[in-house]
Amino acid sequence: MLPHRSLYHLAKKHGPIMSIRLGSVPTVVVSSPPVAEMFLKTHDAVFASRPKVQVLQSIYNGKKGIAFTELGPYWRSVRKFCNQQLFNASKIESFAPTRKEVLAHFIESLKEAAVAKEVVNISKKVGDLNEKMTLKMILGPVKKYEEFNLKELIDELTNLAGAFNLADFVPFLGAFDLQDDFVGMMLTELNKQMNPDGDIMDRNSIKAITIDMIVASLDTSAATLEWALSELIRHPSVMLKFQQELESVIGKRMVEENDLPKLEYLDMVVRETLRLHPVAPLLVPRESMEDIVIDGCYIPKKSRVLVNVWAIGRDPNVWSNNVEEFSPERFINSNIELHGHDFELIPFGSGRRVCPGKKLGLITIKLILAQLVHCFDWELPSGMSPNELDMTENFGTSLPRKTNLCAKPIYRM
Numbered sequence: 001m002l003p004h005r006s007l008y009h010l011a012k013k014h015g016p017i018m019s020i021r022l023g024s025v026p027t028v029v030v031s032s033p034p035v036a037e038m039f040l041k042t043h044d045a046v047f048a049s050r051p052k053v054q055v056l057q058s059i060y061n062g063k064k065g066i067a068f069t070e071l072g073p074y075w076r077s078v079r080k081f082c083n084q085q086l087f088n089a090s091k092i093e094s095f096a097p098t099r100k101e102v103l104a105h106f107i108e109s110l111k112e113a114a115v116a117k118e119v120v121n122i123s124k125k126v127g128d129l130n131e132k133m134t135l136k137m138i139l140g141p142v143k144k145y146e147e148f149n150l151k152e153l154i155d156e157l158t159n160l161a162g163a164f165n166l167a168d169f170v171p172f173l174g175a176f177d178l179q180d181d182f183v184g185m186m187l188t189e190l191n192k193q194m195n196p197d198g199d200i201m202d203r204n205s206i207k208a209i210t211i212d213m214i215v216a217s218l219d220t221s222a223a224t225l226e227w228a229l230s231e232l233i234r235h236p237s238v239m240l241k242f243q244q245e246l247e248s249v250i251g252k253r254m255v256e257e258n259d260l261p262k263l264e265y266l267d268m269v270v271r272e273t274l275r276l277h278p279v280a281p282l283l284v285p286r287e288s289m290e291d292i293v294i295d296g297c298y299i300p301k302k303s304r305v306l307v308n309v310w311a312i313g314r315d316p317n318v319w320s321n322n323v324e325e326f327s328p329e330r331f332i333n334s335n336i337e338l339h340g341h342d343f344e345l346i347p348f349g350s351g352r353r354v355c356p357g358k359k360l361g362l363i364t365i366k367l368i369l370a371q372l373v374h375c376f377d378w379e380l381p382s383g384m385s386p387n388e389l390d391m392t393e394n395f396g397t398s399l400p401r402k403t404n405l406c407a408k409p410i411y412r413m
């Protein structure tokens with residue numbers, strides 16, 4: 001059984017704070033919204049660090065990225081820099097034309113598949129599309145990455161992490177040929193903010209941060225998209241309601257990014273998808289920075305903390321008894337949002353380490369999903385009925401479907 005599922009069943013028996021040992025590491029598992037709030041809000045400062053991941057030490061050649069870096073001046077500088085340079089609203093907005101162009105090509109290729117009555121591997125296609133959109137934004141106008149199957153390399157890297165050797169990796173990254181001006185500018189800015197006695201940033205630090213960013217963004221958005229479309233295919237009445245919203249708000253044209261705030265049902269579909277299928281089911285592990293007692297439970301310094309958001313999304317005290325049912329309607333008149341302040345629904349985490357790519361991820365997911373559903377009906381192959389669709393999860397760096405989602409697009413515009 002996958003870890004988030006085993007821990008969910010254990011929590012039902014032992015409660016929302018469980019202390020377990022993973023090897024020699026004391027580990028605390030959090031499984032309810034009020035307890036998550038205590039860890040990620042009330043005592044966020046104590047739990048905002050990350051444990052050292054041995055494998056990454058060698059992958060990153062002793063350099064640090066952002067996602068697995070301990071709390072301290074280095075992480076603060078990198079996070080501030082990324083927020084300013086990549087995640088601020090105007091930067092995200094400035095890449096809207098790129099997203100539009102890449103998506104238009106994608107829809108054209110699906111239209112061709114529809115004419116040829118072909119079954120499409122949606123998981124793969126959507127993964128490729130998301131990769132193109134994200135890399136153009138993170139790496140900028142760098143051409144060379146297109147020569148590599150980066151996704152495959154990263155998958156291999158994360159799967160074989162134990163056996164991975166950076167000696168092979170650095171030359172490959174060198175081929176990105178990150179422009180000297182860009183790297184130089186980043187280094188000057190970052191080193192300006194560093195504590196003089198602390199780490200010094202160099203080209204390999206930038207590579208570590210860049211890789212972190214790519215790994216954090218690719219699988220997460222792609223897995224969310226394939227779950228969303230799987231649930232829509234399994235629930236034709238939800239699909240229909242969503243298509244009706246698109247028809248009435250958009251009409252017979254492509255969806256634009258500035259339409260997204262008007263699509264309320266889309267927003268509910270995405271919230272419901274992330275409730276049932278949080279792609280980081282245990283968030284990214286935290287580490288406590290001092291001894292602390294929470295709810296009568298003593299937690300020693302350097303304990304690992306796992307927040308089971310998969311279990312929180314199935315808490316019957318919050319979501320009533322139909323927790324396993326995909327029902328976007330549960331969000332009608334609900335004020336449970338994805339901002340990270342409502343602990344009933346925290347697929348992006350919360351507090352200091354909350355996902356900085358949340359806004360970008362949600363725009364990408366909503367735009368692609370709306371377009372796929374507005375332009376096409378989807379039919380499962382070989383006469384398979386919607387309730388026969390396999391929904392098994394596969395545990396990896398994220399929580400994707402075990403089998404690829406394949407379906408036949410039928411153009412409907």
Ligand code: HEM
Pocket residue numbers: 066067068069079212213216217218220221224278279280283284285347348349350351352353354355356357358360361362365
């Ligand atoms: C569906 C999309 C996404 C989901 C569900 C997701 C989820 C998460 C989660 C759960 C965390 C850990 C939060 C915590 O510890 O409280 C995280 C961290 C992170 N995410 Fe995302 N993410 C998504 C998309 C993205 C995108 C598109 C990017 C970048 C372009 C990104 C970059 C990062 C980074 C850099 C971190 C580490 C932050 C830190 O440790 O300071 N994520 N994400």
